[in-house]
Amino acid sequence: MKIIAQSENIENIVDKDSIYVDKTEYIYNLTKQYDRVFFSRPRRFGKSLTLNTIGTLFEKGVDPYFKETWIYDKWDQDKYPVLHLSFLEYSATDLDEFKRQLCLSIYKFARAKKIQDVLDDKEPNVYITNLFDAMSDGEQLILLIDEYDRQLTANINNPELYEKFRICLRDFYGAIKGKKQIKFLAVTGVTRLKDVSIFSVGSDIMDLSYNNAYSKLIGFTRDEIKHFYLDYLKLGVAYENNKTPESVTDIEIENLLDRMAEHYDSYCFDEFNQNKVFSTYSVNGFLKDIYEKKTVRFGDYWYDVGGLPSILMNYMESHNLKIEKLQTSEIAISYDDFKNPTSLIDIDENVLMCQTGYLTLKSDLDPNEDVILGPANQEVKTALFRLLSLKVFQKNISPYASGKNYVLEQGTAEDIIALFNSVLAALAYDKYPVKDESVLRALLQVYLIGKNHDVRVEQHNNKGRSDILVNFPKRRVVLELKYTDKASSENAKLAEAEQQIIENGYGLEALGDRELLQIACVFNGAKTKRQITMYKTVEK
Numbered sequence: 001m002k003i004i005a006q007s008e009n010i011e012n013i014v015d016k017d018s019i020y021v022d023k024t025e026y027i028y029n030l031t032k033q034y035d036r037v038f039f040s041r042p043r044r045f046g047k048s049l050t051l052n053t054i055g056t057l058f059e060k061g062v063d064p065y066f067k068e069t070w071i072y073d074k075w076d077q078d079k080y081p082v083l084h085l086s087f088l089e090y091s092a093t094d095l096d097e098f099k100r101q102l103c104l105s106i107y108k109f110a111r112a113k114k115i116q117d118v119l120d121d122k123e124p125n126v127y128i129t130n131l132f133d134a135m136s137d138g139e140q141l142i143l144l145i146d147e148y149d150r151q152l153t154a155n156i157n158n159p160e161l162y163e164k165f166r167i168c169l170r171d172f173y174g175a176i177k178g179k180k181q182i183k184f185l186a187v188t189g190v191t192r193l194k195d196v197s198i199f200s201v202g203s204d205i206m207d208l209s210y211n212n213a214y215s216k217l218i219g220f221t222r223d224e225i226k227h228f229y230l231d232y233l234k235l236g237v238a239y240e241n242n243k244t245p246e247s248v249t250d251i252e253i254e255n256l257l258d259r260m261a262e263h264y265d266s267y268c269f270d271e272f273n274q275n276k277v278f279s280t281y282s283v284n285g286f287l288k289d290i291y292e293k294k295t296v297r298f299g300d301y302w303y304d305v306g307g308l309p310s311i312l313m314n315y316m317e318s319h320n321l322k323i324e325k326l327q328t329s330e331i332a333i334s335y336d337d338f339k340n341p342t343s344l345i346d347i348d349e350n351v352l353m354c355q356t357g358y359l360t361l362k363s364d365l366d367p368n369e370d371v372i373l374g375p376a377n378q379e380v381k382t383a384l385f386r387l388l389s390l391k392v393f394q395k396n397i398s399p400y401a402s403g404k405n406y407v408l409e410q411g412t413a414e415d416i417i418a419l420f421n422s423v424l425a426a427l428a429y430d431k432y433p434v435k436d437e438s439v440l441r442a443l444l445q446v447y448l449i450g451k452n453h454d455v456r457v458e459q460h461n462n463k464g465r466s467d468i469l470v471n472f473p474k475r476r477v478v479l480e481l482k483y484t485d486k487a488s489s490e491n492a493k494l495a496e497a498e499q500q501i502i503e504n505g506y507g508l509e510a511l512g513d514r515e516l517l518q519i520a521c522v523f524n525g526a527k528t529k530r531q532i533t534m535y536k537t538v539e540k
Contacts, residue, residue: 001231004288008048010056014065021228021280024071026217027054031077031184036205038187039214041269042357044281044302046218047188048086051144054186055082058142080183081113086146092154095164102172103127110134113141124168125175132181140183143176149189153311156344166343178204190311191355194342210365215270219277222257222265232287233257236296256296260286263298266376268361279357282379300379300452302357312356312387315349330362332370339365358384385449392446393426399451408453409472413519413537416477421531423447424523434525437483441467444481466506475515478507485525487533493522494534501538516540 005018013020030037031054041047056065059082062075085105091097102124110118110131119130135141148169155162176182185205192209208214226233230253234245237252264282268275285301337348344352353359354373358380363372375381399419401407407419424434427443434440448455448470456469468479480501482493497520500506507516521535 001235001291004229004232004284004291006284008052010049010053010065019228020069021220021224022069023050023053023217024057024066024069026214027057028071028074030054030208030214030217031057034206034208035183036185038189038192038205038207038209039218040189040192040209040355041218042190042267042355044279045357046280048146050218051084051146051186051188054184055084055142055144058082058184080140080142081109082142082144083109084144084146087150088147090151092151092165093161095161095168098151098165099124099168106131123171125171128172129175132179135181140181143182143185145185145187147189148187149191149193152193152344153191156311156315159345162345173203173205191344191347191352192341193344193347194340210269210271210361212270212272212274215268215275216277218280219267219269220280220283221275221277222261225260225278225283226253226257229283229287232290236287236290239290239294240296259298261377263378264302266360267357268376270361271365273361273364279377279379298378300382302379302383311344312352312358315344315352329374331359331373333373335365335367335369335371338371338373353384358387382449382452385446387450388446389450392428392432392443393423394428395426397423397426397447399448399453406451406453406472408448408470408477409475413517413535416517416519417521417532417535420444420521424531429530434483434523434530437467437481437523440481440483440523444468444479466501466504469507472514474513475517476507476511478516478518480506480518480520482520482522483525484522487524487526487529490522490524490534494520494536497521498536498538 002017002019005013005016005020007013007016007018010020012018027050039047057071057075058077058080061077061079062069062072066072066075083106085102089105090101099122103122106124106127107118107120109115115131115134118127118134121127121130151165151169152162155165176185187205192207231245233253233256234248237243237248237256238245240256241248241252260278260283264278264286266276267279269277279302282301285299286297289295289297289299331350333348333350338351338354341347341351341355350359350373354361358375359373360376360380361371362374363369365371375384397419399406399408401411401415407415411419423444427434432439432443434443445455445468448468454471456466456471466478467481468477470477478501480497482497484490484493501518501520507518518538519535520538521532524531524533
């Protein structure tokens with residue numbers, strides 16, 4: 001079996017005989033059709049590997065690194081020197097140091113490529129202009145810029161420094177605009193911001209972030225996973241079913257792919273909302289775990305590797321997230337807000353959540369209609385609710401009773417209510433007051449999904465909708481919530497909740513052989529209470 005790649009460098013991948021999911025047809029079309037391109041994607045999605053692959057093709061050609069790829073007998077470009085600038089390597093806290101580091105990268109490139117008489121300067125826009133002026137007539141280079149927005153996202157809460165970096169970047173992109181010395185230019189980042197001149201009117205850089213033809217350039221499709229990782233899929237099925245990889249059937253492989261899709265698929269970067277892709281990092285992590293740990297475990301690889309992105313940490317310091325909106329599967333925003341975010345300082349929070357990967361496109365992009373966003377899959381939904389938990393709750397409340405046994409999975413009704421009251425006591429009440437039943441339900445949902453529970457909110461059956469339903473392999477817990485701020489109405493509210501559970505049969509649908517625990521409960525929102533004050537287990 002080929003090993004799963006852990007590098008963002010195509011040469012290392014090939015030298016180690018790692019799996020390379022062949023995206024060279026897209027790259028071929030990209031370089032034939034455009035001279036200047038930009039695409040945004042969330043972190044850990046393969047932007048850097050894509051740029052590295054483009055650079056390797058232009059600088060070294062197809063031998064020896066592309067022998068078994070689609071592009072091998074089709075690439076006919078001459079070789080060009082590649083100036084690859086990764087803004088992750090430069091300071092985001094000191095503008096002068098950023099300028100020095102960027103100018104140094106340009107200087108090292110000029111020296112390595114023996115471009116003589118480049119006039120020194122401390123301003124990157126002047127320095128790169130001097131580089132172009134020093135190049136021989138007809139000489140061209142490939143310019144690749146990775147994570148162009150790093151210095152901006154790091155300063156979302158520092159408007160003064162943000163503005164200084166913005167002006168510097170604007171001037172830098174202004175200096176490279178239309179330069180004949182650039183054979184091909186590709187820029188990547190997480191955000192798409194109109195206050196940087198690469199997206200301004202008259203810019204010669206084509207934004208392909210949601211272009212249908214290139215919506216599968218970054219990310220894995222289901223067919224690609226089945227083709228390039230077939231041995232790993234067979235191994236996973238074999239471990240689950242105690243059989244040999246050779247005896248695994250195609251139906252069993254499709255079943256495993258279906259479950260992978262629930263956790264890692266459905267990111268959409270397609271203006272027509274047709275093409276979906278899996279998270280590359282999550283797929284690699286999941287399949288690597290199968291090989292190393294000899295088990296099938298649907299972990300949260302994308303979130304676990306990098307935790308909370310700094311851009312969102314910084315944003316949350318000065319903004320409250322709208323919990324009621326984020327708990328829904330569909331969030332509508334205006335087309336213009338989505339397509340033309342001006343600045344990180346005043347960006348729509350849902351656009352930012354989409355650009356960072358916590359939400360994804362759920363509709364086509366129609367200028368006359370709202371854009372619909374929502375979580376892509378189970379992994380990102382859990383990550384989103386972990387993110388909300390960090391914002392909403394002032395301290396972490398463990399969901400476990402002992403060891404790794406969930407309270408909701410094995411505890412009594414008393415244990416479960418005690419857990420919920422601990423969770424509600426940890427609320428930042430000044431920012432997230434519990435004023436009604438819908439907010440109470442949303443906050444408990446945030447906690448439970450953030451702790452990786454299988455939660456269904458307002459679960460429908462043929463008679464009504466339960467407030468919260470939590471599934472485990474051997475148990476189902478159903479909660480019917482009522483809100484009051486008067487002690488005198490608690491008994492009536494409890495009786496109402498109990499009656500709804502009984503009359504509507506909440507939790508009985510597709511129960512199987514699970515134990516069913518149905519709990520009616522009342523939350524008192526008065527300032528002296530702020531807890532679940534009454535509860536009752538519904539008798540079978």
